Amino acid sequence: xTASTERVAIVTGASRGIGRAIALRLAAAGxxxxxxxxxxxxxxxxxVIRGRGHQAESHGVDVTDAEAVEHLxxxxxxxHGRIDVLVSNAGITRDQLxxxxxxxxxxxxxxxNLTASFTWCQAVLKPxxxxxxxxxxxxSSVVGQMGNAGxxxxxxxxxxxxGFCKSLAREVASRQxxxxxxxxxxVESDMTRAxxxxxxxxxxxxxxxxxxxxxxxxxxxxxxxASDDASYITGQVLAVNGGMYM
Ligand code: NAP
Numbered sequence: 380x381t382a383s384t385e386r387v388a389i390v391t392g393a394s395r396g397i398g399r400a401i402a403l404r405l406a407a408a409g410x411x412x413x414x415x416x417x418x419x420x421x422x423x424x425x426x427v428i429r430g431r432g433h434q435a436e437s438h439g440v441d442v443t444d445a446e447a448v449e450h451l452x453x454x455x456x457x458x459h460g461r462i463d464v465l466v467s468n469a470g471i472t473r474d475q476l477x478x479x480x481x482x483x484x485x486x487x488x489x490x491x492n493l494t495a496s497f498t499w500c501q502a503v504l505k506p507x508x509x510x511x512x513x514x515x516x517x518x519s520s521v522v523g524q525m526g527n528a529g530x531x532x533x534x535x536x537x538x539x540x541x542g543f544c545k546s547l548a549r550e551v552a553s554r555q556x557x558x559x560x561x562x563x564x565x566v567e568s569d570m571t572r573a574x575x576x577x578x579x580x581x582x583x584x585x586x587x588x589x590x591x592x593x594x595x596x597x598x599x600x601x602x603x604x605a606s607d608d609a610s611y612i613t614g615q616v617l618a619v620n621g622g623m624y625m
Pocket of ligand 1: 391394468469520564566
């Protein structure tokens with residue numbers, strides 16, 4: 380194992396939207412960012428980071444493939460000797476009202492949004508505990524806090540993340556590993572581009588700050604939680620939602 384003093388972050392779902400903005404933010408803060416998405420999807424994010432003179436690498440891993448996740452974590456450790464930050468951000472929606480929701484849509488959303496976070500956290504915990512330092516940040520959603528018709532699967536996965544992270548935070552705090560959640564509101568990305576304009580306008584009208592969030596708004600919160608300034612914060616849910624849910 381090569382010992383390194385350079386801080387290393389893993390960001391899942393780094394190819395687009397919120398995860399891409401988080402990867403750019405952490406790289407600008409001086410971390411080497413391991414960008415994860417399917418196939419070669421995260422390559423463009425890595426090109427941008429490198430073009431700005433920062434360090435990053437792209438890995439094609441499906442976050443629901445536990446073996447591939449464990450393999451990547453072992454590989455990162457072998458090459459860099461440490462993992463300082465995990466941002467579990469990859470997520471999907473399969474919206475449908477309960478009466479019409481297919482079991483497969485429930486399973487897919489839970490597997491990607493919740494079970495994959497379990498896999499990633501379990502894989503990075505040992506090295507973080509050994510280091511006596513680590514930051515785990517999971518991306519939940521305002522929907523996990525307030526519910527949303529048509530998103531029972533998504534809301535369950537995002538609410539589940541909150542309980543999961545609070546429990547994990549209690550387990551590993553004595554080792555100086557912090558575990559926090561960022562809960563975005565309605566954010567401009569591919570995920571919300573699919574929502575009809577009328578529905579989006581209705582949602583936006585419920586946002587006291589009067590606009591949708593940007594991926595950069597969320598990345599700023601994650602950047603803070605990953606920084607030295609947040610060393611005394613654990614088990615928290617930081618809502619970045621324009622006041623949509625207080
Ligand atoms: P997005 O634009 O749809 O991007 C989703 C990201 O997740 C992509 O990078 C995608 O990578 C990755 N991903 C999905 N399934 C994957 C899998 N099985 N394996 C590996 N990577 C996978 O979504 P977003 O809006 O940026 O959302 C990011 C996170 O924020 C999600 O957890 C979402 O639930 C949460 N969130 C979003 C909003 C919002 O309004 N946008 C609000 C609250 C919370 P590929 O390139 O491989 O597809």
